[in-house]
Amino acid sequence: MKKFALIGLAGFVAKKHVNCIKKINGNLVAALDFNDNVGFIDSYFPKCEFFTNENKFFSFLKKNLIDYVVICSPSYLHFKHTIKSLKSQCNVIVEKPPILNSNDYIKIRDTEKKYNKKCFCIFQLRLDEKLKKLKKNVLLSNKFHNVEIIYYTYRGDWYYKSWKNKKALSGGLLVNIAIHFFDILFWIFGEINNFKILKKSKSKVVGILKLQKASVKWTVSIKNINQNNNNLKNRFHRIMKVNNKIINFDKFDNLHLANYRQIMNGNFHISNFKSVIKFLPKLK
Secondary structure, eight states, X not given: OOEEEEEOTTSSSHHHHHHHHHHTTOEEEEEEOSSOOOGGGGGXXXXXXEEXXXXXXXXXXXXXXXSEEEEOSOGGGHHHHHHHHHHTTOEEEEOSSSOSSTTHHHHHHHHHHHHTOOEEEOOGGGGOHHHHHHHHHHHHOOOXXXXXXXXXXXXXXXXXXXXXXXXXXHXXXXXXXXXXXXXXXXHHHOXXXXXXXXXXXXXXXEEEEEETTEEEEEEEEOSOSSTTOOOOTTOEEEEEEETTEEEEOSOOTTHHHHHHHHHHTTOOBGGGGHHHHHTHHHHO
């Protein structure tokens, strides 16, 4: 049974990771968060040791043989926690974005080599069956594609007052919200030739992207797509049009588990995401 530790247990995405660890028959033995609102863990791993002190947590890691540290802390802490975890002789599973500064990629790779451990990433959209099929079709064709992405994912007033709305802490709207779709665009249609932002506000960005095999118009927004409708039951509207054919990827939460299974087989290493990591400066 693989042993896990998790950083950021009180965070937005942590419960998905805890559920994945349970479903792959892993054991969460330790968790860290400065906030102690983490009672849900008792339903999954009642014997999990909980820390609010970072130094004590990493001291625990060094004294115990932990296979993976899962990093769900705020984005601006991902690099720091990745390095400290690798140095504690643990492999890493880090949420998106893995880093905010593309120069930190080399530092992670060097630390991996020094401590003989690996850093893996959560980019679960690559496991969506519709997108995998699209990638296969693009690879088999010499055709140049016209693509449009509409990516609405509603966030309320809290977002503008949180660290997520501060570029230095989250990378800004495109890094925090849309890094998934930029990753799949590079993965499917090849390397970037040109990138331009046409319109930008605090809640919406519109631009164009020229790739090896596609021209892409894209819109990213955290507004409600139906501005006059207060019903937020369907707060996501995420579609890709490829040559006027619509691919809907509103629901991909269940792909975290598939991502974990890939990681357990040694896949989804940070080196597989070099294209989107190199692209980070343009997204900020």
